[in-house]
Amino acid sequence: MQTMESDIYYIDFDKSDTEDTTGPQTPNNHQDEGKAQKCRGSRCLVLMTVCLGLICVLLLVFISLYITITAERDLLKSYKNTFEEFNHTINSLQDNYTDLMTENDQLKSNFSFLSQKKLELETRVTSLSEELEKEISKQGFLWGADGLFISSESMSWSDSRKFCRDQEADLIIINTEEKQRFITALFKERVWIGLSDAETEGRMKWVDNSPLNQGFWYKGEPNSHGGNEDCIVLHPTDTSLNNWHDYPCSHKMTCICEK
Missing domain, CATH: 3.10.100.10 (Mannose-Binding Protein A, subunit A)
Incomplete structure (x- = not known):
């Protein structure tokens, strides 16, 4: 009985659908495919490393910006508090100045009143002295x-x-x-x-x-x-x-x- 030899086909199930899986495969083709896979893996690793580096850089930039913004915000808050305290001090000084001016006006008024009373008393004393002298001259x-x-x-x-x-x-x-x-x-x-x-x-x-x-x-x-x-x-x-x-x-x- 005559034995008929059949062609042997190698099917690579990891291949992309775009590749021809129906043709015969040889050992050289396997080696080329392994090299290609290694190259693609190396490129992916480099790409991942670059991406990770970029992420780290972006993260550092973000952290730096956050620290800067936080510091500026705290400084601005400090300036705001200082400005509010300064305004409060100015308002307090203005109130004190107003009170002092009011007291000064009151003191001027009191001084004027006392001066008038002093003048009246001096006039009264002069009058009494004259009356007393007249009384002495009589008695x-x-x-x-x-x-x-x-x-x-x-x-x-x-x-x-x-x-x-x-x-x-x-x-x-x-x-x-x-x-x-x-x-x-x-x-x-x-x-x-x-x-x-x-x-x-x-x-x-x-x-x-x-x-x-x-x-x-x-x-x-x-x-x-x-x-x-x-x-x-x-x-x-x-x-x-x-x-x-x-x-x-x-x-x-x-x-x-x-x-």
Whole structure:
């Protein structure tokens, strides 16, 4: 029986449909196909590497842009906050300035009011002083809050004492340093006080007949100059606390009366 030989066909199921799969295949064709597949794999690997590199570059660019934008956004936010604080400070200063101007206007108004009141008071004081001077000239003396008064007319020592008695008082008695200091500071002219040695030369007595225990004599006083200086004068113009002088009782000067 005769055996018939058949042609052997190799079918590559991995081939593309566009390739001819019906023709006979040889070993050289297999090698070429393997090389082609290797080349395509290498190109795919390079392409994938390039794509991955581009993605990495794009990712780096994106990250850089994100960081830059974030930094600029934070900086802009910081600028905005600074600007708002600056505006707030300006508004606060403007409010303070307005308050200060209001207070300044109020102070000016108060000053004007007080100046007017001062002028009115000065006018009133002048008027009262004039009335007081007229009253003094009518009565001849001025009472003080401490029961002292000074005559407005100059008189002899005896007339001064009579004047004081007519006012239900008498010439002042100065028997303490505090009182001497007070009278010296209170009056600015020579005045009679209630001390004399008219009855007995050299024996000073007060108008209530009490003896002199402490005197405030000026240096060299009493000296009874001329033999007729028997009445005592307080001389406030002397700077020292010791300012008593003996004078002739007939001299005329103002006096201090004391209730």
